[in-house]
Amino acid sequence: MPKRKRSVHGGGSVYQRKGDGRWVAKFKVEATGKWRELYARTEKEAYAKLQQALFEQKQGTLVTAPQQSLQAHMEHWLQVKRLELKDGTYTYYRVYTEAYILPVLGHIRLQKLTDAHIQSFYADLLEDVSANTVRLIHGILRTALEAAVRWKKIPLNPCKTVTPPRAVKKELTYLTLEQAQRLLEGARNHKLECLLTLALATGMRQGELLALRWTDIDFQKATLHVTRSLSYRNPDGTGYEHKVEEPKTASSKRTIPLPDFALEALQKHRVQQLERRLKTPEWEDKGLVFPNDTGGYLWVDPLRRQLKKLLQEAGLPVIRFHDLRHSAATILLAMGVNAKVIQERLGHSHISITLGVYGHVTESMQLEAITKLDDQFKRSKGGQP
Structure with a gap:
């Protein structure tokens, strides 16, 4: 018969196996009701493992799930996230996971993954991608491993002791x-x-403009209602498709007052669209303000190419379509428009986002304000400006 001893603190036992002489710490897992055995070379080591396991069980950090690779966990985690994320966010999670994380770390068993593995992974990544991209990958991996902790797959998240590279502020x-x-x-x-x-x-986003319908525009009140956005996604890796969805955030649903020159452009555009529609028998009437040649959704690749060509012909720097949004906000700030008004026009959830993104303009405005203030006080003292 194997030599058996009761645990000092209860809740399990320690005994020596007769066959190979190894020591076994045995206890019941409260979450499953099943017994678990831990093996050790010495009696002292077996007691230490038992006490550690009972402590983790009491703290709620005891691993109860079966072992699996990081790849198996990430694939399951992505399936869960698919239910809660918008297509755009899910696509970015999936693409970064498949392109960067799984090829290097996917084979490692989840419980064997250490902060050293991850830190070395980031160091190697920096040779090929920017620090900001590594930080994005770190955010995905950290969130996935936090889920592994909640699901009792690992006791601690190794990402918490990893230092990602410092963010580089883009111009x-x-x-x-x-x-x-x-x-x-x-x-x-x-x-x-x-x-x-x-x-x-x-300053509307590209997706908001391409999903805009004529019914969203009130020509009498000179306003425009942003209620939806068009995405061009390949969320499951099976092919790109158009999808109309809710705007990015709750604050993105907004009403924007329109200046006269924008109203005039819209009225002219509407007449031209009606003329084109009459000449196109296959016209698909979706009520879009900016459709393709047959009334359907506009593909973004031709749009980008045409914008690039127009910029080059005008002798201007080639920018992304999204940079037109930055341009709109920068122009308004430079004109002295209140940042709160700009926040509402752009649909930012917090004014801190507006001020953070467009700090370059507010800094120049601060300098201009100081100069004006200095001039005014010099005048009040009879000095020369």
Whole structure:
């Protein structure tokens, strides 16, 4: 018979196996009701393992799930996240996981994954991608491993003791007022004229503009209602498709007052669209303000190419479509428009986002304010400005 001893603190036992002489610490897992055995070379080591396991069980950190690889866990985690995330966010999680995390760390058993593995992974990544990209990957992996802790797969999240690279602040790309005017001048009578005009006048996101319908515009009140967004996604890796969804955040649903030049561009564009519609028998009426040639959703790749060509022809720096949004906000800030008003036009959830993104403008405005303040006080003292 094997030599058996009761645990000092109860809740399990320690005994020596007769066959190979190994020591066994045995206890019941409260979450499953099943007995678990831990093996050790000495009696002292067996007691230490038992006490540690009972402590983890009391603290709620005892691992109760079966062992699996990081890849198996990440794939299951992505399936769960698919139910709660928007297509855009889910796609970015899936693509970064499959492109970067799984090829290097996927084979490692989840319970064997250490902070040293992850830190070395980040160091190697920095040779090929930017620090900001590594930080994005770190955010995905940290969140996935936090889920592993909640699901009792691992006791602690190794990402918590890993140091990601410092974020590098990117220079914001935008057009000045004079450059924006040059772009619109070059786009006169072009099929993108109205789209670019509205982008610069409202600061709307690309998806919000491409999902815009004529029923969203109130010409009498000179307002525009943002209620939906068009995404161009490949969430499951099976092919790209258009999808109309809720805007990015609750604050993204908003009403934007329109200036006269934007209203005039919309009215002109509507007449042109009606004429084109009459000449197109296969027209698909979705009520879109900015459809493709047959009334359906506009694909973004041709849009980007046409924008690039217009910028080059106008002698302007090549920027992304999203940078028109930055341009709209920068122009308004430079004109002295209140940041709260700009926040509401852009649909930012907090004014701190607006001020954080466009701090370059507010800094120059601060310098301008100081100069004006200095001039005023010099005048009040009879000095020379």
